[in-house]
Amino acid sequence: MATTRMGLDRLPSAARTAVEAHTGPLLTVEETPEGFNSEIAARVTSATGTWHIKGLRTDHPRAWTQHREAAIAPLLTDLAPALRWRVETAGWDLLGFEALDGHHADYAPGSPDLPEVATLLRRLGETPCPGIELRHAEQRLEHYAAHPDDLGYFTGPHLLHTDLNNANVLVDADAPEGYRARLVDWAWATRGAAWLDAGYWVIWLIAAGHTPASAEHWAAEIPSWHTAPAEGITAFAAANANLWSEINTADPAPWTLRLATAATTWHAHRRTG
Incomplete structure (x- = not known):
């Protein structure tokens, strides 16, 4: 079953602040419609770069998917986007990936x-x-x-x-x-x-x-x-x-x-x- 999607603007302020500690203040947020596993899925930009963010609440039944992706990402050179950072705070687990073109x-x-x-x-x-x-x-x-x-x-x-x-x-x-x-x-x-x-x-x-x-x-x-x-x-x-x-x-x-x-x-x- 698909996971219900929500906007990045609905994150607790502490989680949003933790994300911006890695990215700097966000200039644009483009919600991503594809995918079924994440509550948060968005392409974001700041003055320092662009990332794809995936997130789930830490008490979500599929929280294990975030752990799996975080564990395997460093081992997938040239096969997948690089994992640049991870935030676990305010009840949320958020992964910041390299934003791919194409x-x-x-x-x-x-x-x-x-x-x-x-x-x-x-x-x-x-x-x-x-x-x-x-x-x-x-x-x-x-x-x-x-x-x-x-x-x-x-x-x-x-x-x-x-x-x-x-x-x-x-x-x-x-x-x-x-x-x-x-x-x-x-x-x-x-x-x-x-x-x-x-x-x-x-x-x-x-x-x-x-x-x-x-x-x-x-x-x-x-x-x-x-x-x-x-x-x-x-x-x-x-x-x-x-x-x-x-x-x-x-x-x-x-x-x-x-x-x-x-x-x-x-x-x-x-x-x-």
């Missing part, structure tokens, strides 16, 4: 962003998994797998992002080649089999208009995809069809229906293809 990735068939995202996922696949506490892929999918034995396909020691929503991928055409796309929102970072992020991307590609075959063609641009057994990919598709069906039932909205339909379409393709 646009949200376009996943539509034929988009020039697709090769950039594939390059990004290849770089992620080469990134060592940090020695911090992360949930395991098989734990996250255990209630959705068609058969308990399927969970073995999802295990592994690799760092995964797992939320390949195109709004979480920013593409900057002016950045150096090979580093034009970066991933934001690492709250759901996970440890698991190296090929799973390519699989998560498949679902979002289908939701953006690709056929399952076209989506899997793009997944095949990621070397780790070729390490996945065919039956493992099918098991992953089945688990995600069940997962997105549950999400759509709990939170019926156009976007959850679109993802549920995409996941079901992929699973049907895997079973009959």
Whole structure:
């Protein structure tokens, strides 16, 4: 379920003062509509720079997502925006990230962003998994797998992002080649089999208009995809069809229906293809 968003102006004055101790007086505040995990999400500027701020109350049920992002951010060089500062005061946990330029990735068939995202996922696949506490892929999918034995396909020691929503991928055409796309929102970072992020991307590609075959063609641009057994990919598709069906039932909205339909379409393709 999405977290209710609120404006930065509704922060307690002590929290706002603590933020401005890092930024200086804020000149502009642009609320960010994308994302579902944060109560506060805004791009802010001052005389000294620009930042993206994410925040949750410290007693929020998803407060752990702030801790996860703060722990993993220093380990994601060239994959994600840098974490510049953190404020924990007046009942709020606020993260100040480097403000990235660029646009949200376009996943539509034929988009020039697709090769950039594939390059990004290849770089992620080469990134060592940090020695911090992360949930395991098989734990996250255990209630959705068609058969308990399927969970073995999802295990592994690799760092995964797992939320390949195109709004979480920013593409900057002016950045150096090979580093034009970066991933934001690492709250759901996970440890698991190296090929799973390519699989998560498949679902979002289908939701953006690709056929399952076209989506899997793009997944095949990621070397780790070729390490996945065919039956493992099918098991992953089945688990995600069940997962997105549950999400759509709990939170019926156009976007959850679109993802549920995409996941079901992929699973049907895997079973009959």
